[in-house]
Amino acid sequence: MTSVPHALPPFQAFLDEHASSVLAFLRGMVGPQDAEDCLQDTFLAALRAYPRAEPGNLRAWVLTIARRKAIDHHRSRARRATPVADPAEVARAATEDRSVGMGQRDSAIWAAVAELPPAQRAAVVLRFAIDLRYREVGEAMGCSEDAARRSVHEGLKKLRMSAAELKEAA
């Protein structure tokens, strides 16, 4: 059969194509321990809404769902009064797993990412852990390209400050 342009791919193909970048994003957002649960919740929510999805930009669409799941996850953890993603864990995952796109020497910075406010953290992770362009970061965050760029820059500024503090402390 000739494939119809802009038809939704079978959900399995969509899942196979995007699961690893969504997982990388969630590792940055909630830490490696909870990322897999969030991944499952994300794709289950995606499956529920899938017939109404816009075939044009499925990656931004699923990352939007993942970002909401990560926020829900933080809220429920806050209610249980347990600490938000342990920076040391994130750092360990970032060093162990090249798929998050950061090497050993960046692990301290990566740990500082976990300390950023949620919007900046999401923007930084989308931009650097899965290499999205600013337009795509905006699409996944439901904001303009400019707002996405600002969030990334604000986030990076804070990260540079943490890096400088680290250097001083060392």
Added chain:
Amino acid sequence: MTTLLENLAARAADEGLLDVAYARIETPLGEGLVAATKSGLVRVALPNERAEDVLEALSAGISPRVLEWPARLDEARRELDEYFAGRREEFDLRLDWRLSHPGFYRRVLRATARLHFGETATYGDMAARAGSPRAFRAAGSALGSNPIPIVVPCHRVVRSGGDIGNYGGGPEMKRFLLELEGAL
């Protein structure tokens, strides 16, 4: 991540979100695919079809909620394995007919589903059983579009002259199946 995603399919099925589950099958002539809705077996794809095309057609024709989930197809896979191993002559599976055109085409296929192991009939016979004795060409088209080959045994329909005729799964597969059943 694999077990994680297997759990996803099971959870999806629990919540009634798994519109089409599919699994790969091994046939003596290569890898095929089987797919089922909540109502029953809806598609058998033989090795001469590309899995990607089959899944895209299921997505467009039934629902894009298509996931690999062999659990729903355990019984179909077992019965097909037994059939190919020569240990089964009849299938006992619930069928979902939605991919066949209602009307004459579906009547031809339902009549074909009643042909027994090792028995053959002609295109004219099938047209007559579907209520239009002269429509043997249309009967051929109906059989050519059979979405559930083997289980709906269109390979048992042959030309009146003794030639085995066409087959959606390819002529080698048709010959293989007729030989397996001792009909050639």
